[in-house]
Amino acid sequence: MPTSLQGIEDAQTLAQAIVDTIHEPLLVLDAEFRVLAASRSFYAIFQVDPEHTIGRPLYWLGDGQWNIAALRVLLETIIPERVAMDGFEVEHDFPGLGARTMLLNARKVIYERSANTTILLAFTDITARRAIEREKEELLERTEDLLAQQQTLLQEMQHRVANSLQIIASILMIKARAVTSEETRQHLSDAHQRVMSVAEVQAHLHASGGVERIEVGGYLTKLCASLAKSMIGEDRPIILEVVADGGEIGSDKAVSIGLIVTELLINAVKYAFPAGTPDAQVMVTYTSAGDGWTLTVADNGVGKTPDAAPGKHGGLGTVIVDALVKQLGATMRVQSVGGVSVSITHAASVLIPQAA
Helix, strand or coil: CCCCHHHCCCHHHHHHHHHHHCCCCEEEEECCCEEEEECHHHHHHHCCCHHHCCCCEHHHHHHHCCCCHHHHHHHHHHHHHCCEEEEEEEEEEECCCEEEEEEEEEEEEECCCCCCEEEEEEEEECHHHHHHHHHHHHHHHHHHHHHHHHHHHHHHHHHHHHHHHHHHHHHHHHHHHHCCCHHHHHHHHHHHHHHHHHHHHHHHHHHHCCCCEEEHHHHHHHHHHHHHHHHCCCCCCCEEEEEECCCEEEHHHHHHHHHHHHHHHHHHHHHCCCCCCCCCEEEEEEEEECCEEEEEEEECCCCCCCCCCCCCCCCHHHHHHHHHHHHCCCEEEEECCCCCEEEEEECCCCCCCCCC
């Protein structure tokens, strides 16, 4: 038959053994806060000995190192009203130990056969934990400050890039108006449109407040409106329409897509509609599914032979479009039925299921 605790004669010996077994410092106090027992870890950590500990008031120990206002509040105010208190934090500069943050857990023990009460007081040193927490908080604050500085610098950089692009575009336009060679004027005008395309990307990124991903529909709408204003005159009315879903794309890819649209629009405006073409229209369409997407620029102009490459008349435009399509990892398809339609497609990633 198992032996019960009530059957153990030397209960004090058992209690002291339990106290000594506990890793954290532990004190057993009477109702007057005198020390009845202390764990070995208490003696070791706080550098006191049993002779100067047992039977003495807690506040007298170690030349008064435990005479702490917060500890008095715990023992004299809180514990009398409550049976237990967990996680009571105390900061104190202990002789021989230095500044420490202690977490105190207290239990009031009430006996069935005695009016006396005792208090169990356990200490957990959380100084290192609090130091790590403070370091994390400081690191977080520094990180937030750095991010704020980075954002400020980024905005400043975007502002300067936008200004530089506008200056370059203005210079190109001035030069285009000044030269006498029609071919040179056209090349300068095309260069102006390419610069404006990149400037529109920068403006859209700045307005959206982010540099990672942008919404394609809004971006293409603003880009095409800007291009139409500078490319399409009243003497050659051309309807330019953008149809796009709510797909998003990385800003780096948006630059390439914007330049492709610019080149194809330059080509359509220059060659698809001879003077006096009625109901001239160019439609820019963007559809997406996952990370796959299709960009189409189609006109209802005069068309061209099926084997002609987009931008055939422009030379440089052909090279730019081909290079950008390859850079995007996409494919290009050209159709010439009732006008010219150029589709750039980036296939969606195919996920291969893993074997169970």
